[in-house]
Amino acid sequence: MMEVMTANYAAAYAVKLARVGVIAAYPITPQSSISEKLAEMYVKGELYGKYFLVESEHSAMSMLIGASYAGARTFTATSSHGLALMHEMLFWAVGARRPIVMAVVARALAPPWNIWGDHMDVMSERDTGWMQFFCENNQETLDTILMAYKISEDRSVMLPSMVIEDGFILSHTYEAVDIPDQDDVDDFLPPFDPEWKIDFDDPRRFGGLTMPDWWSEFRYRIALDQEVAKKKIVEVDKEFERRFGRSYGGLVEFYNCDDAEVALVLAGSAVGTAKEVSDKMRERGKKVGVVKLKTFRPFPAEELKKLNDMVPVVGVFDRSYTFGYGGALYSEVRNGIYVPGGGALVKNYVGGMGGKDFTPKNMEFIFEDLLRIKKEGKVDRMVEWINIKDGTGRW
Numbered sequence: 001m002m003e004v005m006t007a008n009y010a011a012a013y014a015v016k017l018a019r020v021g022v023i024a025a026y027p028i029t030p031q032s033s034i035s036e037k038l039a040e041m042y043v044k045g046e047l048y049g050k051y052f053l054v055e056s057e058h059s060a061m062s063m064l065i066g067a068s069y070a071g072a073r074t075f076t077a078t079s080s081h082g083l084a085l086m087h088e089m090l091f092w093a094v095g096a097r098r099p100i101v102m103a104v105v106a107r108a109l110a111p112p113w114n115i116w117g118d119h120m121d122v123m124s125e126r127d128t129g130w131m132q133f134f135c136e137n138n139q140e141t142l143d144t145i146l147m148a149y150k151i152s153e154d155r156s157v158m159l160p161s162m163v164i165e166d167g168f169i170l171s172h173t174y175e176a177v178d179i180p181d182q183d184d185v186d187d188f189l190p191p192f193d194p195e196w197k198i199d200f201d202d203p204r205r206f207g208g209l210t211m212p213d214w215w216s217e218f219r220y221r222i223a224l225d226q227e228v229a230k231k232k233i234v235e236v237d238k239e240f241e242r243r244f245g246r247s248y249g250g251l252v253e254f255y256n257c258d259d260a261e262v263a264l265v266l267a268g269s270a271v272g273t274a275k276e277v278s279d280k281m282r283e284r285g286k287k288v289g290v291v292k293l294k295t296f297r298p299f300p301a302e303e304l305k306k307l308n309d310m311v312p313v314v315g316v317f318d319r320s321y322t323f324g325y326g327g328a329l330y331s332e333v334r335n336g337i338y339v340p341g342g343g344a345l346v347k348n349y350v351g352g353m354g355g356k357d358f359t360p361k362n363m364e365f366i367f368e369d370l371l372r373i374k375k376e377g378k379v380d381r382m383v384e385w386i387n388i389k390d391g392t393g394r395w
Helices: 007-017 032-041 057-069 080-085 087-095 139-150 182-188 212-244 270-283 328-337 360-376
Strands: 004-007 020-026 050-053 076-077 101-104 133-134 161-166 175-178 252-255 262-266 286-293 295-298 313-320 345-350 383-385
Touching: 004 007, 007 032, 007 101, 007 139, 007 175, 020 032, 020 057, 032 050, 050 076, 057 076, 057 080, 057 087, 057 328, 076 087, 080 161, 080 262, 080 313, 087 212, 101 345, 133 139, 139 161, 139 175, 139 182, 139 212, 182 212, 212 295, 262 360, 270 286, 270 360, 286 360, 295 328, 313 328, 313 360, 328 345
Parallel strands: 020 050, 020 076, 076 101, 101 161, 133 161, 262 286, 262 313, 313 345, 345 383
Antiparallel strands: 004 175, 133 295, 252 286
16 A cells, blocks of 8 residues: 655554554654654554553663563664663663664754754664664665564574664655555564563573673674674565565665776665766766665675775765764775775765755765776875865865
8 A cells, every 4th residue: 555654654654564562652853753653553543562651762772671571572763862862771672682673763963952864873873783774765664664573583683673764854754655464564574472581480580690701702692693684684685575576685785886987885865866866977978886785783794895896986975973084884884895905995975964955966076076086096085074164065
C-alpha cells in the first residue's frame, strides 16, 4: 500500500509492522512525531505491544534493556542531546547483548542551540558497539527498521541497532512510501525468541561483576560478532529484496563507479543529491561515482578497499567533525582503504552541518575538485570545509 508520509511516520509504521512488544517514549525535536504517531496508534489499539512514557532518554534505554531481558522486542527513538543523555545505557545495551532497535533522527548538539540535522550526535556514539545504519530516504527508513530487527535478533549477532535518518531533511519531508502487508512482514520477521531471558522457572544471573582476566574476552566477543553481523546484513538485504523488491546494497552501494575516474563516499540523505549530480555530470562526459555507506558500524573496510582498484582519487563527505584530523567517515575510510606504498588519494570535505543547505552546486564543486586532484596527481589540503561564511569557503 502506497502512502505519502515523512520518515518519522515511516519509522512508526515499521514499529507497528514489526509487532514491537515494548516502546519507551521521550519525545525530542525532530524525533517527536515518531513518538506522537506511535501514541496515536496505541490509543487506537493498532499496536501489538505496550507504549510507555518515561521521564528521560536515559530512562527510556534503561527500560528497554530490562524489557529485552524479559524477552520483549523493543523500540525507542531519540535525537541529539537525548542520545547523548543515553550514552551510559548505550554501552549497557551492547554489553548485555540486547538487540534493541532505535531510530535516531540525527541532529546537531548545542551550544549554540540548533535543532536541525547533522551527524555529530550519532558519530559521538560510534564506539559504543551499536550497529549504525544510515538511510537515504523515507522508504529506506521503514525498510531498514524491519531489517535491523532481523539482524540484531539473530543469535549469532545479538547487538542493538541505530537506524539513522537526517533531521528535518527526512524526518519532516513527505515522500511516497510503500507499506508492506502485515502477513508478508510476519513471514520475514518471526517473533523475538532469545536464547537467554529472565525466567522464574529457570533463574539465572545477568549483569554481574566480571574480573579483569575475563574483561577483554567480553569485548573481543563483541568485536567478533560485529564481523559476523556483516555477513548477516548482506544476507538479510538479499532476502528483503527477494520478498519486497528493494535492496540497499547490504553494507555499501557503488553507484556509477564501474568506469569512474573519481568517487565520493558519504552517508545519509546527501547520497541522493550526490547520485543526481553524478548522473548530470556524466551527461557532460565527467565520470564521477558515488559510494553510499549504508553501515558505519560494523565498518565495511574490506568492501571499501575495492575503491583502490576502481579510482585513483576518493573524496569523503562528512556531516560532522571530530575536532581531531577530519571527520569520522574520512578517518575511517582513509584507514580502511590504506595499502602500504600505494592506493587511492583521499580528501575530506566537511559541510551541511546544523541543517545548513548542502546543494547540488556544493556537490558538483566537490566532484570537480576531485577531478582536479586526479589531473594534478596530488592533494592540496587533506580537509576542506564547504561553504563557510567569511572563511575558507569558495562561495
